[in-house]
Amino acid sequence: MRIIDIREVTRPIASPIRNAYIDFSKMTTSLVAVVTDVIRDGRRVVGYGFNSNGRYGQGGLIRERFRDRILEAAPESLLNDAGDNLDPHRVWAAMMGNEKPGGHGERSVAVGTIDMAVWDAVAKIEEKPLFRHLADLHRRSADPRVFVYAAGGYYYPGKDNGALRAEMRSYLDRGYTVVKMKIGGAPLDEDRARIEAVLDEIGSEGRLAVDANGRFDLETGIAYAKMLRDYRIFWYEEIGDPLDYALQAAMSEFYDAPMATGENLFSHQDARNLLRYGGMRPDRDFLQFDCALSYGLVEYLRTLDVLRQFGWSPTRCIPHGGHQMSLNIAAGLGLGGNESYPDLFQPYGGFPDGVAVEDGHITMPDLPGIGFEGKRDLAQEMRALAE
Ligand SMILES: O=C([O-])CC(=O)C(=O)O
Numbered sequence: 001m002r003i004i005d006i007r008e009v010t011r012p013i014a015s016p017i018r019n020a021y022i023d024f025s026k027m028t029t030s031l032v033a034v035v036t037d038v039i040r041d042g043r044r045v046v047g048y049g050f051n052s053n054g055r056y057g058q059g060g061l062i063r064e065r066f067r068d069r070i071l072e073a074a075p076e077s078l079l080n081d082a083g084d085n086l087d088p089h090r091v092w093a094a095m096m097g098n099e100k101p102g103g104h105g106e107r108s109v110a111v112g113t114i115d116m117a118v119w120d121a122v123a124k125i126e127e128k129p130l131f132r133h134l135a136d137l138h139r140r141s142a143d144p145r146v147f148v149y150a151a152g153g154y155y156y157p158g159k160d161n162g163a164l165r166a167e168m169r170s171y172l173d174r175g176y177t178v179v180k181m182k183i184g185g186a187p188l189d190e191d192r193a194r195i196e197a198v199l200d201e202i203g204s205e206g207r208l209a210v211d212a213n214g215r216f217d218l219e220t221g222i223a224y225a226k227m228l229r230d231y232r233i234f235w236y237e238e239i240g241d242p243l244d245y246a247l248q249a250a251m252s253e254f255y256d257a258p259m260a261t262g263e264n265l266f267s268h269q270d271a272r273n274l275l276r277y278g279g280m281r282p283d284r285d286f287l288q289f290d291c292a293l294s295y296g297l298v299e300y301l302r303t304l305d306v307l308r309q310f311g312w313s314p315t316r317c318i319p320h321g322g323h324q325m326s327l328n329i330a331a332g333l334g335l336g337g338n339e340s341y342p343d344l345f346q347p348y349g350g351f352p353d354g355v356a357v358e359d360g361h362i363t364m365p366d367l368p369g370i371g372f373e374g375k376r377d378l379a380q381e382m383r384a385l386a387e
């Protein structure tokens with residue numbers, strides 16, 4: 001068996017929203033297809049992947065470097081020992097030939113996108129849901145019930161606190177128990193009023209997380225920490241620059257309640273530095289590394305090894321990104337849950353059709369691969385690329 005083609009198309013996932021750092025008016029994603037010569041159920045097996053929001057499509061890098069390295073490798077060098085399936089670790093090594101260490105920037109997004117498609121193909125060839133394949137590989141039992149929270153609460157033109165409240169109410173109505181909103185894109189007093197409006201709306205029906213998207217310097221981060229201490233916030237996310245570990249460490253002197261970060265760390269080495277130097281607390285904080293932005297699941301497995309070395313449980317991981325790949329990792333390898341954007345970044349985010357959120361959890365259906373084919377609008381885009 002072999003990979004016969006890798007296709008990429010860059011698609012818009014634009015919307016008029018804004019966080020404390022960027023707007024999404026020109027946001028794109030790379031949709032990738034890894035086409036194999038394997039037939040299952042009378043159809044050619046094609047694995048699909050895409051990058052999550054926040055970084056842009058990576059067509060240039062994929063076409064100039066990573067695609068060709070895989071297609072030019074000896075096909076048998078990409079297979080597992082039994083020769084009956086792809087080995088994602090060997091495909092990853094082929095992609096990363098002639099790449100120096102460090103500099104985990106956009107490259108990690110291109111590789112993560114292809115890696116997602118490779119794992120999708122592997123699980124389809126195994127004729128299993130990816131989460132069951134991962135649990136089997138790691139000799140664990142899968143738990144198809146996964147915690148999910150609703151991310152939104154963006155700034156957008158003309159949005160007042162009434163609209164913000166209605167948005168959060170709609171998430172509770174759809175079964176979520178934790179909702180997230182942006183902070184740091186308005187003056188502190190205005191953000192305090194936004195937070196109070198949301199807390200008033202959700203009452204005891206849900207919990208609120210807040211996300212500063214790396215906007216604050218230490219002084220502002222502390223000012224917000226002092227304000228947030230007045231409320232029972234689910235977590236205080238990405239306070240300062242993602243690589244400023246000293247700032248993150250200092251924050252724990254001012255903020256006892258849970259903090260979260262990691263969506264803009266793109267390698268296990270960066271994750272290790274966060275755990276070494278960031279003062280993160282394994283009994284309460286959350287880690288949000290997103291495989292689709294950070295060299296894929298092959299690298300994420302190394303990150304999970306780093307966590308273990310530092311005494312962290314995988315249950316502290318609730319990845320950024322809202323895609324089904326991380327849902328599979330959560331269900332297969334015991335992460336604490338996954339992000340969800342109920343109203344954004346469609347058709348890429350979300351769950352297979354018919355999967356409902358109940359009491360803040362979804363239950364993964366048994367679909368082959370990552371499960372993209374269970375989501376009609378997404379499957380349509382995917383098949384248009386490769387089938
Ligand atoms: O607004 C963004 O860039 C997305 C984000 O931080 C999140 O989902 O936590």
Ligand SMILES: [Mg+2]
Pocket residue numbers: 211213237238263320
């Ligand atoms: Mg975030």
